[in-house]
Amino acid sequence: MAMPVADEREIGAALRAFASQxxxxxxxxxxxxxKTEQGIVPRFSDAGEPSGTAGMPVLxxxxxxxxxxxxxxxxxxxxxxxxxxxxxxxxxxxTAKLALDAAKTSTFVEMRAYSLTITYKQxxxxxxxxxxxxxxxxxxxxxxxxxxxxxxPVDEATNFLNRFKLYGG
Numbered sequence: 001m002a003m004p005v006a007d008e009r010e011i012g013a014a015l016r017a018f019a020s021q022x023x024x025x026x027x028x029x030x031x032x033x034x035k036t037e038q039g040i041v042p043r044f045s046d047a048g049e050p051s052g053t054a055g056m057p058v059l060x061x062x063x064x065x066x067x068x069x070x071x072x073x074x075x076x077x078x079x080x081x082x083x084x085x086x087x088x089x090x091x092x093x094x095t096a097k098l099a100l101d102a103a104k105t106s107t108f109v110e111m112r113a114y115s116l117t118i119t120y121k122q123x124x125x126x127x128x129x130x131x132x133x134x135x136x137x138x139x140x141x142x143x144x145x146x147x148x149x150x151x152x153p154v155d156e157a158t159n160f161l162n163r164f165k166l167y168g169g
Contacts, residue, residue, distance in 0.1 A: 002072045002099040004106075005032060011071045018073050025075040029092055031059030032071035035108070040068055049076075049092075053085045057093030061100065068108055072096045110154045113138060114161070117145050122164060126150075133160055 001018050005011050011032055019028050031044035044055030058072050074095045083091060123146055133156040138149040152160055
């Protein structure tokens with residue numbers, strides 16, 4: 001299984017769901033890389049296999065393709081044949097490769113939230129401009145003016161905010 005993820009909570013939920021689909025599996029190894037405020041966080045689990053033979057090959061594949069915000073998990077059923085450490089690494093890495101080859105990837109766009117207060121007259125222009133730069137409204141509160149929380153691509157934020165003489169944070 002290869003899937004896009006936003007945070008570790010989402011990863012945990014996906015791994016639990018995947019494991020519940022395979023209740024008799026012996027091992028669920030995984031690797032992931034997340035972009036966080038602290039930088040890129042890589043993690044893996046060998047799921048009880050010898051150290052470095054299951055999750056590490058999965059993570060190395062993700063790193064080799066320079067992917068972020070992705071989790072790859074591999075289920076293994078024990079079939080009575082001992083693969084050895086090299087065989088395990090090849091089996092987990094090879095299965096992870098198949099999952100990533102079958103997955104659709106997209107370019108990562110770093111987003112940031114901005115809190116703004118606008119007039120009612122600005123709302124239509126803001127909405128239209130957000131669509132053009134792949135931004136979105138996270139929340140809105142209608143009072144004398146409109147309080148917005150926007151999600152904007154980091155590369156577009158300065159131009160977007162300056163275009164409307166808006167300043168967010």
